[in-house]
Amino acid sequence: MSPGAPAASGRDVQGSRPLRADAQRNRTRILDAADAVFAVKGPTASTEEIAQRAEVAIGTLFRHFPTKEALVEAVFVGRLDALAEQARSLAGAADPGAAFFAFLTEAVRQSTIKHTFADALADAGVNLHAYEGTVAEAIRDLQQSIGELLGRAQQAARVRVDIDVRTLIALIAGAAHAIGYASQDPAIERLVLSVTFDGLRPPVSP
Template sequence: MAPRTRASKTGQALSGRPLRADAQRNRARILAAAEATLADKGPSASTEEIAHRAEVAVGTIFRHFPTKEALVEAVFVAGLRQLAEQARRLCTAPEPGAAFITFLTEAITRSTAKHAFARQMGGDNTAVMSRGPVAEAAQDLRRAMTALLDRAQRAKEIRGDIDITAVVALLVGASRAAEHTDGDERLRETVLAVVVDGLRPRDADRWAREDPSPQDQ
């Protein structure tokens, strides 16, 4: 079995040489198509269908990604990277609480793909999460989110008793909930509001923050 010269398990080119321009474009098309297809057909979407949507042949997909799993991973990693990017951007925003909420909102709103991934990974997602580039991207995102969360908690805008792990779980869940609203904008907002409110500090803290004078009369 000759050493594979095409693509590594993670969909990165093995050679240092950059991809030809058209190959680059194809890679992007494939990722986009995969994201879209997985989002609306679920993890059982066939490679053939993804190829169809990307307007390339199946073979092309397998040139870029050695296995279907690698493709799905790549989609997931791309999503995680975007989120990490966003988190870092918001880390320098003036209002820590608002920044955190904004992050959640955006993450929830366009998180379909991650979800598809989670679904794809089915029962043994832990396996995937702990290895390779997914783990790295997840680590990175976690770090960025931790920073955001810390700032918000220090500003007393978010309850102090939750940690990053809980936030991640909530994010995943909220995304799922949002997905379940199936397009109803108002409904999504309500769901988000509940989660956000739940993350706010208890009353005592808020009095302290929002208005120095007690409003209990």
């Protein structure tokens, strides 16, 4: 599991005392397993399968996440945090345009693994008002870090000024989807990114 993976999320559950060491370890294992299984089978994968992969009993899974939905959300938040982290790490780059498009490429690639995430990302990114709790928090955080990158790229005249963060997130999810199907075909992947990037550039001034 790469650094920045969901389980490494530092987001604290408010109001709960720190977990015992073994409990914390189980929580991490469950999140990692869920992340992997959801990525392959989508969110209809069974909790039982996740528990098995995490090598914990099903009861343990439900002790940590009272419903399946809670688990799905936690995985989602983990991915959002990882994305936001990535955006922040590019925030100070010398070339704002390069940083922006580099982030875009990476974000699309990561979302590509499984549509579920792209779906959830776009939905949350665009309809933040419909969310609450940790998801809303994570999205707000992500929007801010992406906003930073976007703003700088726009100031550097590398991106159309009429694009806002919510539209950008929608575009990322869309491109991820488009590419997701063509996993065998690098040509399509390149073309989709190319079209999206070109469409984002400011119009050539006459």
